[in-house]
Amino acid sequence: MYQSISKNRISPALRALTIILAFVVTACSPRGKGQKPTQNTKPTTVSYPTAPVQFINPQYEISVPGELNPYEQVSIYAKVKGFVKQLYVDRGDRVHKGQLLALLEAPEMEQRYLSNKSNEQKIYSDYLYAKQAYERLVDASKTTGAVADIELDRAKSTMESAKSAYQASQAGTAHSAQLQQYLRITAPFDGVITQRNVSVGALAGTDSNIPLFLMAQGNKLRLTLSLPERHATSVQGDMQATFTVSSQPGKIFDAALSRTSGLLNQQDRSLTLEFDVDNPSDELQGGDYAQVKLILQRKKPSFWVSSKSILHTQSGKYIMTLDDNAIKRIAIKEGIRVDTLTEVFGNLSPENHIILKPSAEIQEGPLKN
Structure with missing residues (x-):
């Protein structure tokens, strides 16, 4: 009876110890199968968007300022000194090549011409006399012993000297005549008188720094522009251009390349281009500023x-x-x-x-x- 009671008391204690040991073992064991293990992350690779380099030769358009100038323009001076006798044109008059613009007078020049002409006639007479004398001696020398050789040589020398003097006098007379022609002031080309600086009676000549007239060609113009250095190698020989002027907004004009400077301007590092522009109806004016568009392309x-x-x-x-x-x-x-x-x-x-x-x-x- 006593032993039976002892066994019943020990059994609950053993059960409690067993439960405690199980709890401790469970706490120290790894986590359950339901939890996934942590994965190791790999470093990401850096990437950059790229594009292939282009090896091409495209055409491109630029716009540069330009200036329209007369194709020819000149200051007309008097080559010889004289007084203005007559004026035949004024500012704005259109003239043709060779047309008389003004007439000068210089009386001393006329006297010099007459003197040279008279001297030429005298020397010409001397030359004719020497020539006749020589020819007679030549005829006489055909008879043996009639004329000494030295006399024949002397006559020939005299004739040749007279001939040289005559030719010199002719040159002097031509020079005087040419100077007289300079008293006539004529137009060097077709154009328009843009300025007149003298009046009748004024003294004109080589000592004056003021021209008689300023003249320009208006039926043909030069479109001139400076192309920056970076575009200089893109100029083609048959290059075309279009341009506008502020005086005629909205109207587009065409031109073709006529010439280039060939070398860069050392001051602004640019290449000068010139386009000839026909202007038969005087629609454009010399001196206008233009905005020019060019189509350019590299040579390679x-x-x-x-x-x-x-x-x-x-x-x-x-x-x-x-x-x-x-x-x-x-x-x-x-x-x-x-x-x-x-x-x-x-x-x-x-x-x-x-x-x-x-x-x-x-x-x-x-x-x-």
């Missing part, structure tokens, strides 16, 4: 990239290439721009791929995987 292809792919830094301008999984920074110089593209010059090849959005933080070298 060049490299072009997106304008946004050029990296501007304090040390210069660069583009960044991504080729063979490596980044490289290349120094460049900019050329011209066409829409969203910019011409660049540097150590490039047609196989390069350009990073479209470069930044100074992007490091050169291989990309890390």
